Amino acid sequence: MNIPGGLSADIFLRDYWQKKPLVIRKAFPGFTSPVSPDELAGLACEESVESRIVIETDNGKPWQLENGPFPPERFEALPESHWTLLVQGLDHWVPEVADILEAFRFVPNWRLDDVMASYAPVGGSVGPHFDQYDVFLLQAEGHRRWEFGGHCDQTSPRIEGTPLRILSRWQGEETVTLAPGDMLYLPPGIGHHGVATDDCITLSVGFRAPSVDDVLTGFTDFLCAHPETNNPLADPDLKCPDNPGAISPELIRKLGDVIARYTNDPLQLAYWFGQYATVPKSANILVAPDSPMSPDALLSEIEDGATLRWNEGSRFAYHEGDAETALFVDGERYLLRGEALGLAPVLCRGNRPDTVAMAGYLEDEALLGLITNLYNHGNLILE
Known part of the structure; x- marks a missing residue:
């Protein structure tokens, strides 16, 4: 290249x-x-x-x-x-x-x-x-x-x-x-x-590239949205301290274990970053079409020669996991599995996805529904 x-x-x-x-x-x-x-x-x-x-x-x-x-x-x-x-x-x-x-x-x-x-x-x-x-x-x-x-x-x-x-x-x-x-x-x-x-x-x-502050605050905010992070720290094995003012090494180790348990998860980090990195620069960018389109109607347009392209300002990315691929579009995450795994690379390669490469995926009812959803939300448009 x-x-x-x-x-x-x-x-x-x-x-x-x-x-x-x-x-x-x-x-x-x-x-x-x-x-x-x-x-x-x-x-x-x-x-x-x-x-x-x-x-x-x-x-x-x-x-x-x-x-x-x-x-x-x-x-x-x-x-x-x-x-x-x-x-x-x-x-x-x-x-x-x-x-x-x-x-x-x-x-x-x-x-x-x-x-x-x-x-x-x-x-x-x-x-x-x-x-x-x-x-x-x-x-x-x-x-x-x-x-x-x-x-x-x-x-x-x-x-x-x-x-x-x-x-x-x-x-x-x-x-x-x-x-x-x-x-x-x-x-x-x-x-x-x-x-x-x-x-x-x-x-x-x-x-652009995120600052260290963006990474630390953004990822921890993402983790804190999980309901279980609202649970208080438990210490059923608490022992009487020699001095009540001391913060013990055992407590510091426990806090480190808590932080490591949540932050040492590459998949959660990928989920956060994919959504963070594709958030549109302005909320005014995404404009839904005046009339939502049905999956059949969208497929008919494509078969008649219309092509899909990203909305100007939309951002597409993906992350391949062990058994699923996460597709990120304008701050939203969609999980693809099985025969759908190859759709994400096709959608994300450029602002005009290859119509021929997409044809087989559009035969799948669920994937056609996903593409229609992206169109109706303003992420994709028809030319």
Whole structure:
């Protein structure tokens, strides 16, 4: 498998992933932006879309931030240059942008976050900064000059008087200008500064990973939802202590045994993580069809040539156990057994499941019912 631009995915993951930046010329040859600046501005006016405007200097204040949704007249009042419009989760609203993510399936589905669009006129920027996540910066329209390099962290000096984390004394190590179809990969912690050299749109393909805090609190919260965890700790073998203020080593061992009994269960960990990792980024993403469809009607549509695809923004993953496979869709878990085990890999390989590979599974009444349920809940749609 190759990454966009033709480099082997194995070589990229070995030599670049979370190690060093990579400039990829013509990663998407002949690429044209799936959205226009006016369409981005229109999305930024919508209540359900996360958007921001960054202005380099606003009434003498550096790097000021405004959060959407915006009234249409706000765009008429912006300066001619040195500002940026950011629209988060563009893949949730534009199918053509969601399709771009298919080129990044050389990492697990759960690592993909979303696609953010950045529109800027000449001089527009969000300032020199660093991110805590991996990102591919795909130039969609116009040109942007990037300075990048050097590792940054929470101790790196920042500009005061702005709500943004703008680096104050950072110097880039490399400079490149990206044209449409070019792409720049940046690992976490690498400083970078992109400035529009003409009206331009950049698409940021972002990745995610849970923090240690997310894992510890999320998994223990999941475990605590089990009814038996409400039972108090019993100590029928309690003995009179030498000092009532002492916490005995025996008690600490018992507490360790309790924690180990619940946390050393790989299957429960897989169940929690699969649900956690596929929760949609926004509750507004899943929209049920106006009219629910029966299993027979859905099968008839597919036999007539319609194809299934994931809802834009939906997340699919699976975990293979000893006797069953857990399918995770948008935070829900479905257990598959027997001849149904192969359905999960087919559904999760990409946003357009292979219709031919699914045909045999749709002959099973229960599995057809599952697919129909996913359609009626808005996880799958028909094209």
